[in-house]
Amino acid sequence: MVRRLGLALLVSFLLLSAYPAGAEVADGKRPDAPESIRVVMDNNYPPYVFLGGDGRVQGLLVDQWRLWEGKTGIRVEIMAMDWNDALAGMREGRFDVIDTIFKTEERQGWLDFTEPYARLEVPVFFNKEISGITDIESLRGFAVAAKKGDAVVELLQRHDIDNLVLFTGYEEIVRAAMEHKVNVFAVDKPPALYFLYKYGIQDRFRESEPLYVGEFHRAVGKGNAALLKAVEAGFARISATEFKAIERRWYGASISSLIPYRLILPALALLLLLILVLIGWNQMLKRAVARRTDDLRLSEERYRLLFNVGSDALLVVDADTHQLINVNEAAVELYGYSREELLTLRNTDLFADPKDSGRQAVSSSGRLHIPLRYHRKKDGTVFPVEISCSFFELNGQHLRLAAMRDISERMRTEQELRESRRFLSELIENSGNLIFVKDHDGRYTMVNRKWESTTGLLRENAIGRTDHELFAAADAEQFRRHDLEVMESGQVIEQEEYLEDAKGRRTFWSIKFPLFDGEGRISGICGMVADLTERRQAEEERERLREQLAQGRKMESVGRLAGGIAHDFNDMIGMILGHVEQALLSNIKPDDQLHENLREIETAARRSADLTRQLLAFARRQTVMPKVLDINDAVAGMLKMLDRLIGENIEVLWRPGANIWPVWIDPSQIDQIVANLCTNSRDAIAEAGRIVIATENVGLSNSFCTGHEGCTAGEFVLLSVADNGCGMDEDVIDMLFEPFYTTKEMGRGSGLGLSTVYGIVRQNNGFIKVDSKVGKGTTIRVYLPRYVEAGDRREGLKTVGGYSTGHATVLLVEDEPAILGMAREMLEKIGCTVLTATTPVEAINRVAEYGGTINLLVTDVIMPEMNGWELSRKLQAIQPGLKLLFTSGYPADVIARHDALAEAVHFIHKPFTFDDLAAKVHEALEI
Numbered sequence: 039m040v041r042r043l044g045l046a047l048l049v050s051f052l053l054l055s056a057y058p059a060g061a062e063v064a065d066g067k068r069p070d071a072p073e074s075i076r077v078v079m080d081n082n083y084p085p086y087v088f089l090g091g092d093g094r095v096q097g098l099l100v101d102q103w104r105l106w107e108g109k110t111g112i113r114v115e116i117m118a119m120d121w122n123d124a125l126a127g128m129r130e131g132r133f134d135v136i137d138t139i140f141k142t143e144e145r146q147g148w149l150d151f152t153e154p155y156a157r158l159e160v161p162v163f164f165n166k167e168i169s170g171i172t173d174i175e176s177l178r179g180f181a182v183a184a185k186k187g188d189a190v191v192e193l194l195q196r197h198d199i200d201n202l203v204l205f206t207g208y209e210e211i212v213r214a215a216m217e218h219k220v221n222v223f224a225v226d227k228p229p230a231l232y233f234l235y236k237y238g239i240q241d242r243f244r245e246s247e248p249l250y251v252g253e254f255h256r257a258v259g260k261g262n263a264a265l266l267k268a269v270e271a272g273f274a275r276i277s278a279t280e281f282k283a284i285e286r287r288w289y290g291a292s293i294s295s296l297i298p299y300r301l302i303l304p305a306l307a308l309l310l311l312l313i314l315v316l317i318g319w320n321q322m323l324k325r326a327v328a329r330r331t332d333d334l335r336l337s338e339e340r341y342r343l344l345f346n347v348g349s350d351a352l353l354v355v356d357a358d359t360h361q362l363i364n365v366n367e368a369a370v371e372l373y374g375y376s377r378e379e380l381l382t383l384r385n386t387d388l389f390a391d392p393k394d395s396g397r398q399a400v401s402s403s404g405r406l407h408i409p410l411r412y413h414r415k416k417d418g419t420v421f422p423v424e425i426s427c428s429f430f431e432l433n434g435q436h437l438r439l440a441a442m443r444d445i446s447e448r449m450r451t452e453q454e455l456r457e458s459r460r461f462l463s464e465l466i467e468n469s470g471n472l473i474f475v476k477d478h479d480g481r482y483t484m485v486n487r488k489w490e491s492t493t494g495l496l497r498e499n500a501i502g503r504t505d506h507e508l509f510a511a512a513d514a515e516q517f518r519r520h521d522l523e524v525m526e527s528g529q530v531i532e533q534e535e536y537l538e539d540a541k542g543r544r545t546f547w548s549i550k551f552p553l554f555d556g557e558g559r560i561s562g563i564c565g566m567v568a569d570l571t572e573r574r575q576a577e578e579e580r581e582r583l584r585e586q587l588a589q590g591r592k593m594e595s596v597g598r599l600a601g602g603i604a605h606d607f608n609d610m611i612g613m614i615l616g617h618v619e620q621a622l623l624s625n626i627k628p629d630d631q632l633h634e635n636l637r638e639i640e641t642a643a644r645r646s647a648d649l650t651r652q653l654l655a656f657a658r659r660q661t662v663m664p665k666v667l668d669i670n671d672a673v674a675g676m677l678k679m680l681d682r683l684i685g686e687n688i689e690v691l692w693r694p695g696a697n698i699w700p701v702w703i704d705p706s707q708i709d710q711i712v713a714n715l716c717t718n719s720r721d722a723i724a725e726a727g728r729i730v731i732a733t734e735n736v737g738l739s740n741s742f743c744t745g746h747e748g749c750t751a752g753e754f755v756l757l758s759v760a761d762n763g764c765g766m767d768e769d770v771i772d773m774l775f776e777p778f779y780t781t782k783e784m785g786r787g788s789g790l791g792l793s794t795v796y797g798i799v800r801q802n803n804g805f806i807k808v809d810s811k812v813g814k815g816t817t818i819r820v821y822l823p824r825y826v827e828a829g830d831r832r833e834g835l836k837t838v839g840g841y842s843t844g845h846a847t848v849l850l851v852e853d854e855p856a857i858l859g860m861a862r863e864m865l866e867k868i869g870c871t872v873l874t875a876t877t878p879v880e881a882i883n884r885v886a887e888y889g890g891t892i893n894l895l896v897t898d899v900i901m902p903e904m905n906g907w908e909l910s911r912k913l914q915a916i917q918p919g920l921k922l923l924f925t926s927g928y929p930a931d932v933i934a935r936h937d938a939l940a941e942a943v944h945f946i947h948k949p950f951t952f953d954d955l956a957a958k959v960h961e962a963l964e965i
Contacts, residue, residue, distance in 0.1 A: 071268050072134075074113035077103060078127060079137040081118035082207045084232045085288040086138060086254075089118065098288045099137055102273070105280060110272040120206055121187040131259065135269060140189040140252040148260050152270050154253030158226050160190050162246040163234075165221040167556065170456045171246055174199065179463045181483070181501060183211050183223035189252060190224050201498065209233050215243065224249060247410070351442040353385060357429065358436055360384040372444060374416035385440070390414045405429075413442070421446050472546070472567040475553070478525070478560065480504040480518055492569060494539065513537050524550045525560050535567070545570045607646075609854055612949030614643045616860035619952045643949070664704045664802075666825055669733050669755055670694040672708040680716055687726045690716070695734035699824040701755050707798045714795050715759040715818055722763030722816060730760045736821070748805035753824040760817040766810040795820070846963055847871040847890065851881045851897035851909065852925075857948075861896070861955065868956045870894075877902065878909040885916050892917050894962055899926040923962045925950070 079087050079099060087097035095118040107114045117133070128136045129148060141151050162182075164171045171177065174197050183203045184191050194202060203220060205211045212233035214220045223230075227245070234240040258265045351369035353362055365380045373380065373388065390412035408425040415421065426441045466473050467486050472493075475484040482500045490497055495508060505514035516535060524531050530551040537544045547568045555561040618640045626633045673692065680690055712731065719729045736756045743749035799806050803823050810816035848870045852858035858874055865872045873888065875881035878901055885892060895913055897906040906924055914920045923944045944962040946954060 071110065071112055072265070074115060075134040075265070076115045076117065076132070077135045077137060078117045078119065078124045078133040080121045080124060082209060083138055083226070083229050086228075087118055098284055101284045101287065102276070102281070103137075105276055105284070106269075106272040109275040110268065112268070112272070121185065122206075125187055128257075128259075134262075134265060135256055135258055137254075137256050139255055139257050141255055141257075142189050142192060144192070145257070149257040150260055150262065150266050151255040151257045152266065152273075154255050155273070156254040158228060158252050158254065159248040160224065160226055160250055160252055161248045162222060162224045163215075163230055163243045164223075164246070165215075166242060166244050168221060170452060170459060171222065173246070174249055176456065177222065177224075179459075180222045181220065183214065183220040183225075185211065185225055188225070190249065193249060194224065201501070203502075212237060212239075215239065226252065244409075351444075353440045353442065355385045355438045355440055356435065357438045360386050363437065369442065372415075372442065373413070379416075388413045390420045410445070422449050469566075470568075472569070473565070474567075475562060475564050476521060477562040480506075480521060482508075483562070489567075492544075493537075510538055520548065520550065521563050524552055524563050528552050528560060534570075545574050608948040609857055611643050611646050613856050613860060615640065615949050615951055616857075616864065618643065620860070620863060664702050666700045667703055667705055667708065668698065668700055669708060669757055669822075670698050672705055673712055673731060673733070673757075676709060676712055680712070683713065684716060684720045684729065688720055688723055689726075689728045691728065691730045693730060693732040695732065697735070698733050699735050699753065699755050701802075701822045702825040703802050703822065707802070711757070711795050711798055711820060712759070714792060715820075718792060718818075719759060719761035719763060719816070722761055722765070724764065727762050730758075732756075732758050732760075735824075738821070748800060749821070754804070754821040755824060757820040757822065758817060759820075760815065762815040765812045765814050765816055766808075767812050771808050771810060845869075846893040846959075847873065848894045848896055848959070849873045849875065849881060849885065849892050849913070851875045851878065851895070851901070851906070853877065853898060853901045864952050864955050865896070865959070867952070868959065870959065878904045878906075878912075881909060882912055882916075885913050892920060894921045894923060894959065896923045896925065896959070899924050921962050923958055 081095070082088055083097075085097055086099045087095065090096045095116055100116055103114050103116055119127075124133075124136060127133050136149070139145070139149075139151075141154075145151075162171055162174075162177065168180075171180075174194070177194070177199050179201075181201050181203050182194060182199060183205060184194065185208060186204045186206055191202065191204070205214065208225055208229040211220065211223050211225060212230065215223060216237050216239050227248075231240070234243060256269055258269065349368060351372040352364075352366040353369055354364035355361070356363055361384050362381050365377060367377075369380060370377050375383070406425075406427040408427070411423055411425055412420050413423050422445050424443045424445045426443075428439050430437055430439065469486060469488060472489040473484075473486045474482060474489050477483055481502055481504055483502075485497045485500055489495075489500075493500075493508075500508060505517040508514070509517070513536065520531065520533060520535065530549065532547070532549050535546045535548045537546065547570050548565055549567070550563050550565045552560045553562045553564055618636050621636050622633070622640070626636070674694070677690070677692060684690055716729055716731070723729075734756050735753070737753050738749065738751050740751045743751055796806060799820055799822070804821050807819045807821070808816070809819075846869075848865050850858065850861055850865060850872055851874075852861060853876055855876065858876060862872050862874055873884050873892065875884050881897070892913075895910055897909055899906040901909075906926075910920070910922050921944075923946065925946050925948055944958060946958045950958075
């Protein structure tokens with residue numbers, strides 16, 4: 039009973055009195071009034087309207103409408119329902135009047151409203167453990183509960199407070215607050231307090247200043263002026279006494295109304311009897327009064343001491359006149375007035391804003407706590423105060439004891455805390471790491487912007503949900519397992535975590551630590567997560583490039599080795615071949631055993647020369663003469679040779695592409711590539727099989743080139759050789775282009791075939807891709823860059839001459855005596871007159887001394903004193919028509935460093951045969 043009375047008094051205090059009734063109108067039904075109307079209102083707004091235990095609609099407004107029904111003679115059908123349904127039904131025309139509605143700009147577009155009949159505050163209620171909530175801006179970062187359809191929802195959204203948790207009823211919101219599911223909610227004050235007291239949790243929550251003060255209206259459909267007038271006229275007929283009777287029914291009657299007045303006279307008689315008895319005690323009481331007077335004097339002294347010793351400013355105020363009756367020393371110090379000056383003032387004179395005076399009027403019973411008001415000191419300084427009031431009556435005078443506390447320092451501290459909180463919130467929100475908070479059950483309560491962008495989930499869809507509701511089962515299980523480890527250990531744990539999403543598998547470095555409640559129990563976890571995916575990919579790419587660099591350096595080392603030995607090795611092979619040819623050209627009969635031995639020597643020497651060329655090709659250091667080439671023509675010219683090379687049991691298919699782009703390459707290198715690849719495919723086929731050679735034009739993107747060594751984006755001509763042989767595993771493919779690496783039996787290969795192909799392709803700025811599976815065959819694709827005309831590529835010097843080989847005079851310059859003698863014999867055999875020199879200086883002297891014309895200079899490129907190119911320049915100054923033929927055993931890069939091939943077209947590489955030299959001399963003299 040006491041609890042119900044307390045609720046009634048509390049609600050009575052919060053609800054302002056109804057607006058004064060309008061002018062009375064004559065009783066009776068208007069001629070144009072409807073027979074009946076349908077009224078709809080919120081079904082859960084106690085004590086205005088709510089559903090009773092029996093399911094019937096009841097409340098203060100229901101009784102008012104029933105009284106209206108009697109006054110107007112119009113039958114009223116009252117319906118109470120969920121507020122959103124009520125609004126929707128009113129919009130659809132299913133109801134005539136809607137009650138318990140706030141006026142908003144949007145609703146004014148389709149409703150006409152009566153004058154307001156009640157004012158209601160709409161504050162923010164928040165858990166007392168939370169600080170810093172003072173206005174609508176301070177709600178940022180909090181999940182705020184509200185009722186669907188309430189005008190406060192529109193207000194919050196208009197201020198960009200979008201982290202809203204919407205419920206269908208006020209009681210549902212308070213129950214959620216009781217169960218710690220929400221900590222902040224913005225609702226109308228009367229039902230909020232009603233349910234807070236109902237569930238006994240009123241002490242767990244505080245309230246802010248009102249976000250706004252709403253007004254209850256009744257409304258009809260837009261343009262229905264007649265019905266609106268009838269509604270207002272009906273309520274104008276209800277007297278103030280009738281309204282108060284209804285309010286008293288729902289708020290409760292005052293205690294004084296319960297006194298049984300019929301017993302007053304007997305009580306007075308008894309009182310007179312008691313007075314007569316007391317007269318006899320009068321003498322005894324006088325003595326007692328004297329003693330009590332001394333006690334009261336002492337008590338008064340104690341009161342004064344207690345009144346002045348407190349740190350809060352204490353004001354005793356007449357509740358009716360607002361006059362200050364008494365003040366303590368702390369009040370004098372706080373306001374800067376003397377005690378006498380203060381006692382001439384009213385409490386409203388201390389207000390900084392005169393408008394506050396109206397808001398100070400409260401009931402003469404109960405207690406009042408005002409968390410914030412602004413007062414003014416004598417010197418004009420405005421400062422904030424917190425006020426606690428209690429009311430009492432003394433000698434028939436209604437007094438109020440107000441304790442004023444200056445909260446300037448506290449507000450400054452709270453402001454600093456808010457700014458610190460805002461800074462921390464911005465720091466978290468704009469962090470480059472994913473930051474989140476989960477409760478003990480794994481439900482997300484906070485995520486930052488980076489978490490949203492990384493997961494692709496919006497925070498409003500994540501808050502209140504678990505990992506199992508948001509991510510794949512395996513990922514969610516991993517996250518939950520790690521969360522439980524943190525909560526069970528109570529320690530910070532760092533570990534890797536993974537997430538599968540549309541971009542693939544992502545890697546994260548997660549730091550999680552437990553969160554504790556006020557009692558020291560673990561209430562959840564906080565996580566800070568760094569995305570390692572790009573870093574890991576970069577590390578893998580760096581490792582891949584490191585391996586490629588190591589491979590390239592290894593290839594470069596082999597190339598330097600090959601180039602280093604090429605010159606001397608070629609000179610020795612050249613001498614062997616030259617002398618063998620000289621011997622074979624002598625009078626040795628073919629059936630002579632010596633002839634056969636010489637042929638074997640010649641064969642071995644040529645194989646050695648081929649081996650040297652293959653090493654140089656692998657190292658990309660052989661001397662080449664590139665030109666614009668159609669690969670289709672080059673491959674087509676090799677088909678007959680390939681048939682003999684491959685054998686009859688293997689079918690060779692040629693599939694040329696249409697309109698193949700030209701390439702810039704030495705034709706002999708195409709021959710080497712095709713021959714080596716086809717030979718390799720032949721050896722991979724055990725018995726009968728097939729080799730397919732094909733060409734096509736391809737355009738390569740940057741994404742394709744990722745992971746392919748040597749690949750760059752652009753246009754390429756693709757030459758592919760595919761077989762249906764035994765195939766290779768990954769280990770073999772990794773070693774495929776290593777020099778001297780072979781899987782063939784002893785004697786069946788040198789291991790330089792594919793390394794030669796690799797060197798040629800890399801030398802021509804191409805790359806190779808190998809696809810093979812054991813038992814499925816192999817396809818090797820060679821990508822050569824498309825040739826685009828960029829100017830005049832010189833293929834040779836165009837000179838004029840008509841010398842026959844037999845009448846030419848040749849100057850032979852060679853620093854190796856053995857090579858010099860052998861080359862001289864070869865030149866003389868083809869009919870040339872030969873002048874020789876072993877050094878460049880000797881050659882210049884011979885030309886200067888020689889009286890006739892010298893037609894051709896045959897010189898080594900690399901020699902002491904000066905190189906062959908410099909020598910040719912000096913000799914052409916003496917003999918302007920001198921033709922040039924260079925020889926060298928060095929690789930092409932060494933020759934190029936000496937400018938020997940800058941303009942020279944005619945070049946013969948050591949070792950050379952008699953036929954090679956004769957052809958080159960004839961070519962040089964005839965051009």
